[in-house]
Amino acid sequence: MKNKNSFVKGSLFEEDYLIRTLGPLGHSSEVALTELVSNAWDAGATNVNIFIPEHSEDYLIVEDNGTGLTPEEFESRWMKLGYNRLRHQGKNVIFPPGVVGNRLAYGRNGVGRHGLLCFNNEYTVITNSGGKKSTFVITTESEEQPFVIKEKKVEQSNSFGTRLEVLVTKNLPKPERILQIISARFLHDPNFLVSINRESVPLSQHTGLLNTSVLKVDDNTILTAHFLDSIKSAKSTIYQGIAFWQSNKLVGEPSWSLGGEVVIDGRTKFAKRYTVVVETNDLADFITEDWTGFKPHPHMDNVNKVVMEYVNRMLTTVASEFVEEAKQQVKNTFYDEITQLPPLGKYEVLEAIESITAAHPTARPETISIAVQAIINLEKTRSGKELLIRLASLSEDDFTGLGELLRKWSVKDALVVLNEIDNRISLIEAIRKLSSDPDVDELHVLHPLVSGARWLFGPEFESAEYSSNRQLQTAVEQVFKKKIDSSVFLNNKKRPDIVMLQDSTASITGTETFDIDSGLATVNKVLIIELKRGGFNLTRDERNQAQGYVEDFMNCGSLIGSPYIEAFVIGKSFEKKLQPIATVKNGNDVEIGKIRLSTFSQLVDTAEKRLFGLRDKLNERYDDIPGMDLFKRAAEQSAINLE
Secondary structure, X not given: OOOOXXXXXXXXXXXXXXXXXXXXHHOOHHHHHHHHHHHHHHOOOOEEEEEOOOOOOOEEEEEEOOOOOOHHHHHHHHOOOOOOHHHHHOOEOOOXXXXXXXXXOOOOOOOHHHHHHHOOOEEEEEEEEOOEEEEEEEEOOOOOOOOEEEXXXXXXXXXXXXXXXEEOOOOOOOHHHHXXXXXXXXXXXXXXXXXXXOEXXXXXXXXXXXXXXXXXXXXXXXXXXXXXXXXXXXXXXXXXXXXXXXXXXEEEEEXXXXXXXXXXXXXXXXXXXXXXXXXXXXXXXXXXXXXXXXXXXXXXXXXXXXXXXXXXXXXXXXXXXXXXXXXXXXXXHOHHHHHOOOHHHHHHXXXXXXXXXXXXOOOOHXXXXXXXXXXXXXXXXXXXXXXXXXXXXXXXXXXXXXXXXXXXXXXXXXXXXXXXXXXXXXXXXHHHXXXXXXXXXXXXXXXHHHHOOHHHHOHHHHOOOEEOOHHHHHHHHHHHOOOOXXXXXOOHXXXXXXXXXXXXXXXXXXXXXXXXXXXXXXXXXXXXXXXXXXXXXXXXXXXXXXXXXXXXXXXXXXXXXXXXXXXXXXXOEEOOOOOOEEXXXXXXXXXXXXXXXXXXXXXXHHHHXXXXXXXXXXXXXXXXXXXXXXXXXXXXXXOOOOO
């Protein structure tokens, strides 16, 4: 019997397999060296020296005074793909003997150690720990393993630390660029010094420095505050927040709270982008013995007050771009709900978003959303939407609930909303009863009904902005090579343009938006509804024909720009194997529209869900009314031309 752990043949690897899987780490010298410095941080080093040669074919060296690795640790950690640092070592950094500190590890998945492969397929590691100095030559030149130890040498040693050497054959970095990036990444801790070719960047010369101010607490306490932008430094720091340096030593951990009071939410993009460094030599008497923070004291309350005033002042000066970002995010979140509000409601909600985000530029979008949702709910109440939702949940016997409802609503409010409910259900019932009749005139009966229920295709399609315009009418005439009959509807300017085809009718409408640069109105979305005669079975031909419409409209760019095009083809049924939804893309593989095949019964089902099931609850009200009578009722409400 075969051993279950035996195998006939293992995997083979191309020589550059590992390098190709590293992503930016394998080809960006900035990423590679940053990760190697992070490894030194995780090893408890206080000094990291990097030597970058002027030319290729010379050695790049990274040396630190961290804990180093024993031969056994090197083979179990460095040589293991996907090494999980948190699982095996925990999140806290262990320092070499004689060094006291409190530091969280930066590494997680162990890929940073492969950074030297950015410069060559082979490198050398010289590491000291546990009384031994170990030298390993690592290479990827193996077909059987992603990387292997090519050479190994172990000697006696009483020192600690690691030295990495690689002969640069590719991706030679620029020392000045690396200096700026590394300094930005690790600027928060004065006890972790990194030099590039024996140079380091003083905080006062940092590219991300936006402001330096001297803050006077009293005659005995002077602070120097630095406000830094990590984006301008090209890299974010490991920690963000306010960092206090007493006599060039970090006190506690940087954070966005002072004396227990939160300055800004540390989870926001705003907080993750900026760092405040406060330097002083005057707070030694107020630091805890283990340097993990400051002792509670009235003087520290004054210090925190001065620092908070400075931070708030600086945050206000840089908040404008965050205000715009926050506004847009909230608008996108509530887009569907806002589009369903009446014009006044939209205006008031958008104005509220502007006011809230401007007044609280550092607030999280989720926090702002709570306030905006409350305002939208209020606007829905004013417009009768809340009553509509509440009515959907009432049973015929729920008079108590109705009494509670009318305490909030006037009879006039209820009648307005109930009338709208009746109009919509009447319209849907007319579609249900007339759509299967092949003798029904789709131009003058079915199409006006479906066009009057554009909300079935999406809430935005019933908005005031959704109407035809001259550019779109010209495009319609160009695509269908027919003159639009403006007499199809009494109020043709507010109704879809109708095109009569061989066995169907099509209506085309579009939403407009204003171009910020030119100030001109342009079409940003087009809705095509092609309605087949009653009893029609949709096939692939109808779908392909609709795709042709979408492509033809796409080619009308000089007339209508580049709107997104939704095409619905509606019949009694469609072939079972036919995909009901198809995406249309342009030559650049960008989606420019969709074609959807739908049945009249699907429209009725969609309407039922959008009307909260009220059609079924009130079905007896419409059972005895003929379809044409319901159509006439809908026509009266919508000013449809019956002639």
